[in-house]
Amino acid sequence: xxxxxxxxxxxxxxxxxxxxxxxxxxxxxxxxxxxxxxxxxxxxxxxxxxxxxxxxxxxxxxxxxxxxxxxxxxxxxxxx
Numbered sequence: 001x002x003x004x005x006x007x008x009x010x011x012x013x014x015x016x017x018x019x020x021x022x023x024x025x026x027x028x029x030x031x032x033x034x035x036x037x038x039x040x041x042x043x044x045x046x047x048x049x050x051x052x053x054x055x056x057x058x059x060x061x062x063x064x065x066x067x068x069x070x071x072x073x074x075x076x077x078x079x080x
Contacts, residue, residue, distance in 0.1 A: 002074040003058020009049055019074055020058060027073060029060075037066045 006018040013029045033042035041048050041062055054061045061067040 001058075001071065003070045004053050004060055004073065005058070007051060007053050007060055009051065012045070013048060015051070015060070017060075017073065019070075021074075025073075029068075032068050032072070037064075040064065041066065 002023075003020040004017050005020050008016045010016055010026065013033070014026055015029055016024060016026050018024050029048070030042070032038075033048070047062070050063050051060050052062070053059070054067065057067065058070045059067040060073070
């Protein structure tokens with residue numbers, strides 16, 4: 001299973017992630033930020049920019065406890 005090892009915010013909602021496989025991908029996160037749990041994250045770029053990588057889960061997370069499954073990010077997107 002691939003996990004997210006590192007995430008770097010680029011511009012707007014673009015994030016460059018390094019996967020446990022060594023692959024690097026640039027992800028437009030907007031399509032993943034839907035539903036009530038992501039409302040504040042989508043609406044306020046400063047809240048979005050608080051994203052971190054949970055080293056245990058290998059997922060992108062935010063301080064409010066919301067996360068995005070690394071499998072969703074890894075298997076749905078092309079490598080750069």
